[in-house]
Every structure is written in C-alpha cells, then in structure tokens.
Amino acid sequence: MKLIVAIIRPEKLEEVQQALNQRDVYLMTVSDVRGCGRQRGYTEVYRGTEIQVRLLPKVKLEIAVNEAFVEATVEAIVHAARSEQTGQIGDGKIFVLPLEDCVRIRTGERGSTAIGP
Numbered sequence: 001m002k003l004i005v006a007i008i009r010p011e012k013l014e015e016v017q018q019a020l021n022q023r024d025v026y027l028m029t030v031s032d033v034r035g036c037g038r039q040r041g042y043t044e045v046y047r048g049t050e051i052q053v054r055l056l057p058k059v060k061l062e063i064a065v066n067e068a069f070v071e072a073t074v075e076a077i078v079h080a081a082r083s084e085q086t087g088q089i090g091d092g093k094i095f096v097l098p099l100e101d102c103v104r105i106r107t108g109e110r111g112s113t114a115i116g117p
Contacts, residue, residue: 001099001112002070006061007035008081008092013059019080020063023072027116029062039090058092064099066112 008016013030020028034055041054065073074094083091104114 001102001115002065002067003097003099004061004063004065004070004073004077005095005097006063006077006081006092007033007058007094008061008077009083009090010057010059012081012092015080016061016077019076020073023069023076025063025065025069025073025076027063031060031062033058033060037090037093056090064102064115066115070096 006016010032017028020026035058036054036056039056041052041056044051044053061077063073074096077094081092101110102112102114103110107114
C-alpha cells in the first residue's frame with residue numbers, strides 16, 4: 001500500500017479528478033493549502049502599497065492506493081496537472097510514501113481491503 005500526496009494548482013483539481021476517475025481511483029482527501037517552491041511568489045499592489053506574496057494557494061491531494069494502482073495514479077496526476085505540453089514552474093509535486101496500515105472504521109477491515117479494490 002502507498003500514500004500518494006500531490007500538491008497541484010487549484011484550477012487543475014477538476015481535471016485531475018476526472019483523470020483519476022478514468023483509472024478507477026475515486027477515494028481521496030483534498031485540502032486547500034498554501035506554499036512556495038521555485039515560483040517564490042509574486043508582487044502585488046494593494047492600496048498603493050507593494051506587497052510581496054510568498055505563499056501561493058495550492059491544493060493537496062492525499063490518495064491511499066494498493067500497489068497495483070500506484071503507477072496509474074501518478075501518471076493520471078502528472079498528465080492532468082501539467083500546464084500545457086511542457087509544463088511550467090508551479091505545476092506541483094507528487095510524493096509516494098509507504099503506507100503501513102489502513103483501517104476502515106465502519107467494518108474494522110485492515111490493510112489493502114480497507115482501501116478498496
């Protein structure tokens with residue numbers, strides 16, 4: 001089992017969800033987050049004062065999958081979240097982490113059966 005954590009642009013969420021659904025990946029947790037990377041923010045003028053915005057809005061997806069779905073999930077996110085064909089700075093990151101255990105609260109199932117198919 002793996003936990004896939006993806007940080008993407010907010011406007012790409014719908015596309016990523018559609019791409020994941022096409023690969024039978026439906027279960028995920030979505031959080032609104034802020035962060036910075038190579039973009040390093042931007043400068044904005046507010047009421048005549050220049051403000052440096054360093055933390056940009058992003059969306060964080062957390063997806064628990066069985067081993068058989070790891071590559072399909074990562075591939076779906078990469079293709080749907082990438083800007084245009086070549087991508088741009090700020091498109092995001094994907095982290096694949098080992099997942100030790102999972103428990104479905106309703107039934108008490110553990111491990112890969114608690115995640116799904």
